Amino acid sequence: MNAITTMPATVELFDGTVTLTDWALTELSPDFYGHSYMQIGGWLPEGYQPGLISQGTNHMVRADLPGIADVAQAVNVTVETKGYGGSRRFMKIQWRHRSAPAELGEMLGCSAMGCRFGEWSSKAEERGWVRHGSGWLCVQCADAAEERAEIVARIDAGTWGAPALSYRAQQLLAHIQDDPGTRWQTGRAEQVYADLGYPKRGRRHNARGDLNELAARGLLVPHGPADGRYFLLAQPKDGA
Incomplete structure (x- = not known):
């Protein structure tokens, strides 16, 4: 619906009555939630200032639109008035028309x-x-x-607050996960670091330390005596 007429429309709001010329009654597109709205938009008399008409939320008591008999009465509305550089101002009055689709x-x-x-x-x-x-x-x-x-x-x-795994230890863990049934000892981990190009100095120390850190985080399970310890990849608690 988009009715336009040059005969003035009279709209009585909670705090005053306005006369609109060159007005249009328009059904707006549904919003994000599927609600439809109606809008009366028209020009206020030249030099007219809204004064006591509240902008934003208001209440429309009735609307007399020539040629249209089924305009909603006694509904909450939103009022907006704008100037466009001249002496006349344009007023929009909107209200919810329909509920959201079922x-x-x-x-x-x-x-x-x-x-x-x-x-x-x-x-x-x-x-x-x-x-x-x-x-x-x-x-x-x-x-x-x-x-x-x-x-x-x-x-x-027990891992909350622990520092993040080093990139080196993450690389080692990835190799262990690729070969989950293998027994991992310091020498095997050291060889992984050698293959990855890590310098020889400190390589064995880092391999031993990273295996122990992975075990401390519950990612590996230590087995055997202290002088023959090896590590296996930890399995999920549910056995999956």
Whole structure:
């Protein structure tokens, strides 16, 4: 609907009545949530200042639009007035026209304490929302919950607060993971570092230290006596 007429329209708002010329009644495109809005837009009389008419949220008592009988009455509206360089000002009055389409489902609220995000049930999963117990978590809260779970797991494993593995130790771990059934001793780890081009000086010391660090982090399991110790790749606790 986009009705335009030169006959003046009269709109009674909560705090005053305005007359609009060259006005149009328009049905706006649905917003992100599927709500449709109607808008009356027209020119105020030359030199007219809104004065007591509240901008933003207001209440439309009635609207007398020549030739249109089914205009909403007694509805909350949003009022916006703009000047375009001349002595006349243009006023827009908008209100919600229709509810969201049924196919959008119900409006969900994030179940995280203090979060006020909402989403339609039909769109929640595709927009990254995650089921949490009997409720839902929005994208931001779901990410935060996952991060907290990881921190708790690291605390339980005794690795929270430990410095990150060196790149050298990460390289060694990658080789061990590629050959999970092999017994790893200092000499084998030292050979890996030699193949990777690490200098001979300190290579054996680093190999021994990195094996022990990987074991301390629960990534390797030590076996055998102190003078014949070897390490095997740790298996997941669930046996997977």
